[in-house]
Amino acid sequence: MTTSGDPAAQIAELIGLIHHHDERYYGFDDPEVSDSEYDELVRSLRRLEDLHPDLVRPDSPTERVGAATLGATFAPVSHRVPMTSLDNAMDIDELTAWGERVAKGLGAAARQTASGQLGQLGQLGQLGPRSEADGALDGAGASHRPGRPDESGSPDPIVPPSARFVCELKIDGLAMSLRFEGGQFVQAATRGDGRVGEDVTANVATIAGLPRRLPAGAPEVVEVRGEVYMSLASFEALNERTMAAGQPRFANPRNAAAGSLRQKDPKVTASRELSFWCYQLGEVVGGPAFETHRQTLDFLDSLGFPVNPEIRVVDDLAGVDEFCQHWQEHRHDLPYEIDGAVVKIDDLGQREQLGFTSRAPRWAIAYKFPPEERTTILRDIQVSIGRTGRATPFAVLEPVFVGGSTVGMATLHNQDQVRAKDVRPGDTVIVRKAGDVIPEVVGPVLALRPAGLPEWRFPTTCPCSIHSELVRPEGEADTRCVEPSCPYQRVQRIIYFASRGAMDIEGLGDRTVLQLSEAGLVRDPADIYGVTVDQLLQLDGFARMSAQKLVASIAASRTRPLPRVLTALGIKGLGPSASEVISVAFGTLDAVMAASEADLATTDGVGPTIAASIVRWFANDINRAMIDKLRIAGVEFGNVEVSRLPQVLAGKAVVVTGSLAGFSRDEAEAAIKGRGGKSPGSVSAKTFAVVVGAEPGASKVTKATDLDIPVLDEAGFVALLESGELPQTT
Numbered sequence: 001m002t003t004s005g006d007p008a009a010q011i012a013e014l015i016g017l018i019h020h021h022d023e024r025y026y027g028f029d030d031p032e033v034s035d036s037e038y039d040e041l042v043r044s045l046r047r048l049e050d051l052h053p054d055l056v057r058p059d060s061p062t063e064r065v066g067a068a069t070l071g072a073t074f075a076p077v078s079h080r081v082p083m084t085s086l087d088n089a090m091d092i093d094e095l096t097a098w099g100e101r102v103a104k105g106l107g108a109a110a111r112q113t114a115s116g117q118l119g120q121l122g123q124l125g126q127l128g129p130r131s132e133a134d135g136a137l138d139g140a141g142a143s144h145r146p147g148r149p150d151e152s153g154s155p156d157p158i159v160p161p162s163a164r165f166v167c168e169l170k171i172d173g174l175a176m177s178l179r180f181e182g183g184q185f186v187q188a189a190t191r192g193d194g195r196v197g198e199d200v201t202a203n204v205a206t207i208a209g210l211p212r213r214l215p216a217g218a219p220e221v222v223e224v225r226g227e228v229y230m231s232l233a234s235f236e237a238l239n240e241r242t243m244a245a246g247q248p249r250f251a252n253p254r255n256a257a258a259g260s261l262r263q264k265d266p267k268v269t270a271s272r273e274l275s276f277w278c279y280q281l282g283e284v285v286g287g288p289a290f291e292t293h294r295q296t297l298d299f300l301d302s303l304g305f306p307v308n309p310e311i312r313v314v315d316d317l318a319g320v321d322e323f324c325q326h327w328q329e330h331r332h333d334l335p336y337e338i339d340g341a342v343v344k345i346d347d348l349g350q351r352e353q354l355g356f357t358s359r360a361p362r363w364a365i366a367y368k369f370p371p372e373e374r375t376t377i378l379r380d381i382q383v384s385i386g387r388t389g390r391a392t393p394f395a396v397l398e399p400v401f402v403g404g405s406t407v408g409m410a411t412l413h414n415q416d417q418v419r420a421k422d423v424r425p426g427d428t429v430i431v432r433k434a435g436d437v438i439p440e441v442v443g444p445v446l447a448l449r450p451a452g453l454p455e456w457r458f459p460t461t462c463p464c465s466i467h468s469e470l471v472r473p474e475g476e477a478d479t480r481c482v483e484p485s486c487p488y489q490r491v492q493r494i495i496y497f498a499s500r501g502a503m504d505i506e507g508l509g510d511r512t513v514l515q516l517s518e519a520g521l522v523r524d525p526a527d528i529y530g531v532t533v534d535q536l537l538q539l540d541g542f543a544r545m546s547a548q549k550l551v552a553s554i555a556a557s558r559t560r561p562l563p564r565v566l567t568a569l570g571i572k573g574l575g576p577s578a579s580e581v582i583s584v585a586f587g588t589l590d591a592v593m594a595a596s597e598a599d600l601a602t603t604d605g606v607g608p609t610i611a612a613s614i615v616r617w618f619a620n621d622i623n624r625a626m627i628d629k630l631r632i633a634g635v636e637f638g639n640v641e642v643s644r645l646p647q648v649l650a651g652k653a654v655v656v657t658g659s660l661a662g663f664s665r666d667e668a669e670a671a672i673k674g675r676g677g678k679s680p681g682s683v684s685a686k687t688f689a690v691v692v693g694a695e696p697g698a699s700k701v702t703k704a705t706d707l708d709i710p711v712l713d714e715a716g717f718v719a720l721l722e723s724g725e726l727p728q729t730t
C-alpha cells in the first residue's frame with residue numbers, strides 16, 4: 001500500500017487492486033498474486049471497512065461473491081439459488097470464533113422459539129472446549145449459571161443449543177453447478193458472480209465419473225454443486241505434454257482446470273482428465289425431505305455422484321480442530337490439491353435459523369491452510385558447483401515467508417528447466433514450498449515482467465577463483481565444471497566426506513570446512529586428519545573446548561565401517577545403498593579397488609553405470625594418492641561391519657519414474673535390489689508399487705492408476721524401503 005493515513009484513500013486503493021486481481025483471475029485465468037495474497041487484500045479492506053462503516057462503498061468487493069464473467073465467451077446462466085462463497089478462518093482461533101458466533105446465533109433463535117412456545121431444539125451436546133467460557137454455551141445437562149441473566153434480563157428458560165459439524169476437504173478447483181431434469185444431465189454452469197455464471201455443459205459432460213442419467217425414481221429436478229478439479233497425476237501429464245510442445249507449464253492444477261473448462265472444443269477438455277467431487281445439493285423439485293447435510297450427501301451418493309470419502313461428521317469443535325489439523329499435516333498424501341477444510345452445520349433446520357450474510361452462509365466456514373505459494377522478486381540466478389562438478393542453477397529471491405518458513409533461495413535444477421520456465425532476473429515469480437518438499441520456483445508472472453528483461457544465459461565459466469570452463473556433454477541434462485582442482489568442488493567433496501550419511505564427523509559442517517579450506521589447511525578429505533587443535537584455534541569461532549571436541553570426532557571417524565568410507569569418497573552414483581551391497585560382496589577396500597567392471601556390475605543392486613564409475617574413479621592417480629593418504633592417516637578400510645539389509649522387498653517389483661531428491665536413478669535401483677526387490681523399467685499388473693518423482697513418465701503413472709497399483713511419493717518410497725509395507729495413506 002502506498003497511500004497512508006487517509007482511510008478513504010486506502011479503501012479506494014485496495015478496491016482498485018482487488019478489482020485488478022479479480023480480472024486477472026476470473027477473466028484471464030492468469031492470476032498475478034497467490035490466493036493468500038489476494039485474501040490478505042480482501043481482509044485488509046474488510047478490517048478498514050469494519051473500522052469505518054460509513055466508508056463502505058457499494059462497489060466494494062466485500063459486498064459480493066466473485067467477479068462477473070469477464071470476457072465471457074460462454075452463454076450466461078442465471079442461478080435459481082445463488083451460488084454463494086464462504087467466509088474464511090485463517091487459524092484455529094478464527095474457527096473457534098465462528099463456532100461461538102454459531103452458538104450465539106442458535107441460542108438467540110432458540111430463545112425466540114421458546115418464548116413463542118413453538119418447540120425445542122432437538123440435539124444437545126457441547127459445542128466445544130473453547131466455548132465453555134461463554135455462559136450461553138454451557139454443555140448438555142449443565143444447568144444455567146446462577147445469577148447470569150439472558151439478554152431479556154430473565155434467567156434463560158431453555159436448554160442451550162448444540163450443533164453437529166460436517167467436516168469436508170476444501171478442494172482446490174472451481175465451483176460448478178450441475179443440473180439434471182427428468183433424470184437427464186441438462187446443464188453445467190460456473191459460479192460467475194454468484195448470480196450469473198457461464199454455460200460449460202459440453203465441457204463438463206466430458207468429465208469421467210459423472211452420471212449422465214440418474215436412476216429411476218430420481219427427483220424431477222436435481223441441481224448438484226461441487227468442485228471440478230484436476231488430479232495431480234493428470235496435471236503432471238498435461239504439463240509434460242505442454243512442455244514437449246514447447247508451451248509454458250500451467251502453474252497449478254486449479255489454473256489448469258480453469259483453462260481446461262474454457263476450451264471451445266470439448267475434445268480438448270476431455271484430454272485434460274478433469275474430475276469432480278460434489279459437496280452440496282442446490283435446487284431440488286420433487287425429492288425426499290432431508291434433515292441433515294449428511295443425508296443429502298448420502299442421497300447424492302445413491303444417485304451416482306462422486307462424494308469425497310474423507311467427509312466426517314463430528315460432535316464438537318474439538319473434532320473440527322482435529323480434522324483440520326490432520327489434513328493440514330496430510331494434505332500432500334492426497335492425489336489432488338486441497339487448500340483447506342470446509343466446516344458446515346449438519347442440521348438443516350439450524351442452517352435455516354442461521355441464514356446468510358450478504359455474501360456467504362453463516363452456517364459454514366472455510367478453514368484455510370497456510371499458503372504454500374507466494375509471489376516474490378527473482379533477484380538473480382546463480383550456479384552452485386557440487387562435489388562431482390555439476391553446476392546447478394538456483395534462484396536468489398527477495399526473501400518470502402511461504403509454506404511455514406522464509407525462503408531466499410530455490411533450486412532451478414538445470415539449464416533446460418530454467419529455459420522451460422523462462423524465468424529471468426527481475427521477474428516476479430511464484431514460489432512454492434509444499435510440505436517437506438524443497439522450495440521451487442513455479443514460473444514467472446508474465447504480466448508483471450518489466451519491458452526488455454533479457455533472457456538468462458547459463459554461464460560458460462565456473463564461479464570459482466580459477467574460472468574453469470563449464471561444459472554440457474552432448475545429450476546430457478547437466479552442465480559441469482570438469483576441472484578436478486576447482487576449489488568449489490574440493491570444498492564440496494570434503495563437506496560430503498564429513499557429512500552425516502558418510503563419515504559422520506560431528507562439528508565438521510559447511511562453515512568449518514570453508515574456513516579450513518580458506519585458511520589453506522585442507523585441500524582434500526585426507527587433510528582433515530592432520531588438522532590440530534592449535535590450527536583450529538586460529539579460526540573464527542573456535543575455543544579450546546570446541547577445537548578439542550572436533551579433533552576428537554575427526555579421530556573417531558577413522559574406524560567407520562567400509563560402506564561409510566566408500567560412500568564418503570563421493571564416487572558418482574555410489575550412494576549409501578550401493579556402497580552397502582558392494583561392501584558385503586567384496587569385504588575390503590582393496591578387493592573393491594581390484595575388482596573389474598564386470599565383477600562389480602554382476603553384484604546384485606549395482607548396475608553397469610555405477611560399476612564403470614567406480615573403476616574410473618580408482619583408475620585416477622589423484623584419487624589413488626588420496627586413498628594412500630587416508631591409509632597413512634590411520635583410516636581403517638577393512639572394517640566391514642555391515643549387516644545384510646533386511647530383505648523386506650523380496651520378490652516385489654517397484655518401478656521408479658521421475659527424479660527423486662534423495663536418490664539418483666541408480667541409487668534407487670540399488671536400494672530396491674539390496675532389499676531383495678526388482679526394479680523393472682515398465683509397469684505391469686505384477687508391479688507392487690510405482691514411485692513417482694519430479695517430472696515422471698506420464699504413461700507409467702497412467703498405467704499404474706489404470707491397473708490400480710499404489711503410487712508413492714519419495715517419502716512413501718523411504719517408508720517402503722524401511723518396512724516393505726505400503727504407507728497407510730496411499
Ligand code: IVH
Pocket residue numbers: 084085086168169170171172173174175176227279280342361364366
Ligand atoms: S461449500 C454455500 N464445500 O471453496 C456453500 N465449497 O471458498 C458453498 N470448495 O466456492 C460452498 N471444497 O468453490 C464447499 N467441500 C466444499 C468445498 C468448497 C471447495 C470451494 C467452492 C467455494 C469455495 C469457497
